[in-house]
Amino acid sequence: MVGTVADVNERTGVSDPTRGACATVRHRTNSPQSLIVAKSNYFVIPSNTMRTKVQSEITTQISAIREFNRFYTARLGLLRRRHLDGEFSLTEARILYEIGSNPKTTASTLCRTLELDAGYISRLLSVLAKHKLVRRAASAADGREKLLTLSVIGEKAVSSLNEQSIAQIQGMLVKLQLADREALATSLAKVRSILSDQRQASLQIVRLKTVNNDALEILREYYEAVHVFERDKPQTIQKIIDAPASGVWLAYLGEDVVGCVVLRKLTSIPSASECKRLYVRPHARGNNIAAKLLDAQETFARSKGIEWTYLDSYDDLKTAIALYEKRGYQRCERYNKNPQATLFMRKYIGL
Secondary structure, eight states, X not given: OOTTHHHHTSOOSOSOTTSGGGOEEEEOOSSSSOEEEETTTTEEEXXXXXXXXXXXXXXXXXXXXXXXXXXXXXXXXXXSSSGGGSSSOHHHHHHHHHHHHSTTBOHHHHHHHHTOOHHHHHHHHHHHHHTTSEEEXXXXXOTTOEEEEEOHHHHHHHXXXXXXXXXXXXXXXXXXXXXXXXXXXXHHHHHHHHHOTTTTSOEEEEEOSSOOHHHHHHHHHHHHHHTXXXXXXXXXXXXXXXXXXXXXXXXXXTTEEEEEXXXXXXXXXXXXXXXXXXXXXXXXXXXXXXXXXXHHHHHHHHHTTOOEEEEEEOTTOHHHHHHHHHTTOEEOOOOSOOTTOOEEEEEEOOO
């Protein structure tokens, strides 16, 4: 993580005090007294007796959040011209962090993740490329997109930023008691959960019966993100959906597809299937979606008599590998001929 950038760049301030609890709508009722329904909490407020009190409470809450924003931006050094007193601005550092964490990402993905203007992102990427920190390669699937990776110089810069960030945060935490450190971490997680755009959206994991546009779209994004050469055609995906002990799952937050995973029966190994195409869109990460996709996949596989799930990956996907290891996958011998794979794992899921 680049200096707390991944945390502090969330929308922690209240940018529009007219939204949320301040937004009210009048309704006619049988009572002679008009009522106001606060949409944020869905409770009824008598307009003549409670409106002033509620508005006063909201004003106080807005003031408290603004005061905290002023405190932490100064405390974390975010007001300085250069992040961590180095050579990069806060936004430049965050872009380098995102590219390092998600090799072969694109400018459009950065725009969605960081909620920044496309023109601004383009200008910053040009500066970073000019200084030989970022490489841009044409996408084979979409000529309008460029796949972004860090150069060797960029990787060293991110490593240095990470070391400085760890030292900065460690310097704050060592002064606190254990209970205070735990309370701080828990409170920050709670703040992020409350302010997250996805907090009201329900997560659904759906096993497809027919290939659809959502599946094609997110698989295409996955191929670009990890630069897959051998890509499944729509008819191939439908065959996987129809095959025994196989399937395709999509994750939805509200109406938006945000993740996918594929299971394919292995004919070369008895009672085994292969986990493939696990992907969560960057803006939806941090919601435990990958784990829930794998849970659904493993439950289904187990119900079909599958005892082992296999997967392949490559060494650069460190975050994904860490997730697999956490879930009980262990390294094994090569089991397929995928020319891009450098690492092979399996997990026993039998009853």
